[in-house]
Amino acid sequence: MxxxxxxxxxxxxxxxxxxxxxxxxxxxxxxxxxxxxxxxxxxxxxxxxxxxxxxxxxxxxxxxxxxxxxxxxxxxxxxxxxxxxxxxxxxxxxxxxxxxxxxxxxxxxxxxxxxxxxxxxxxxxxxxxxxDGTNLRTIMERGLINPKEALAIVPQICDALQYAHDRGIVHRDIKPENILLNRAGTVKVADFGLVKLVPAQRTSATGGIAQQENSNASVLTRDGKVMGTPAYMAPEQLETPSDVDHRADIYALGVVFYQMLTGELPGTRLSTPFRKNAIDAPLNDIVRKALESDPGKRYQQAGIMKTSLETLSATPPHPTYLNWRLTAGGLIGIAAGASLGIYASPAFIHKGTFATLIAAGAILLAASFLIHRAMKKSHENT
The missing domain is CATH 3.30.200.20 (Phosphorylase Kinase; domain 1)
Structure with a gap:
């Protein structure tokens, strides 16, 4: 059949x-x-x-x-x-x-x-x-992802999550391996809900989640037990998995976002991403809100999180912030097919920025070359 x-x-x-x-x-x-x-x-x-x-x-x-x-x-x-x-x-x-x-x-x-x-x-x-492309984990491991590109990638993930959540489907296993970028650069979220379709693994009485050798691998258990990947799980996904809703996906996206900005997973006490990577405080606040341990204090919808990110684009940035935001738009415009309207909006473009735009174009070409080289290496290794 x-x-x-x-x-x-x-x-x-x-x-x-x-x-x-x-x-x-x-x-x-x-x-x-x-x-x-x-x-x-x-x-x-x-x-x-x-x-x-x-x-x-x-x-x-x-x-x-x-x-x-x-x-x-x-x-x-x-x-x-x-x-x-x-x-x-x-x-x-x-x-x-x-x-x-x-x-x-x-x-x-x-x-x-x-x-x-x-x-x-x-x-x-x-x-x-x-x-035909690669996943976010591979890009991060090769050093081709940084805070500049994160703002172009995450809104697309928000779109995918909001669409699924509106239809009552929760992913349950958002992680870099399940976030793809094709050759045109469009973000594609993979394995939606498939964690529920796979046969269960048993757990010990003690759980032992923290002792896993590979925190990036999916953990599958029977009904009422843990399903997902420990490093990206919301607290409630570990404590009361039978009550998990769409906000667990938002938490997992927060972990991915944090990892893109810092190069590491959030610990029990969050370090401040913008202090490590010169990220504006408002962006830091967005990441922290997604990572709230209390689901009620998180973004209640992925679309609201995306709106918060778009609001940043409408705020006149610091000149150095403008440069890397245009770089982000250029990179993902070629590598991810995302609209430059958000990342180089009229609020970003004013008198005297023509030279900056030319420079951004050069960066765009360089970024395209890097993505192409990464994908070529990926295919050579397969």
Missing amino acids: HHSPDHNLPQGMNPADLLRQGMRPDTIGDNAQPPFHAPSLEELAPLFPELDFIKLIGEGGMGAVYKARQCALDRLIALKILPEEIGGDAAFSEQFTREAKALATLNHPNIVAIHEFGKKDDLYYIVMEYV
């Missing part, structure tokens, strides 16, 4: 490095399930004759993902196979269909689209948009 969304979905691609880094298995406690072993291309070919398999992109606790070409439509897709041990679980089958149908309705330029889903020979699968 298979199901296809009724709406027209955009084409695109899923980067190999995203899936290698974002699908590493991890567990809590001593009773974890064995690691998932991905089917070979030869095993999958007869099950999916409509696909021309190219390669296994990555595998881990959340399943395996393959790059393939959908022959009839002549487009590249990403095929996710969920762990095989769930094949005989009738209760899961009903949940999978219900959740996947909801996820397939997400049709937004900043969300990786689901084209099809179903079950073949006890293997649950999802056919997804394939994004």
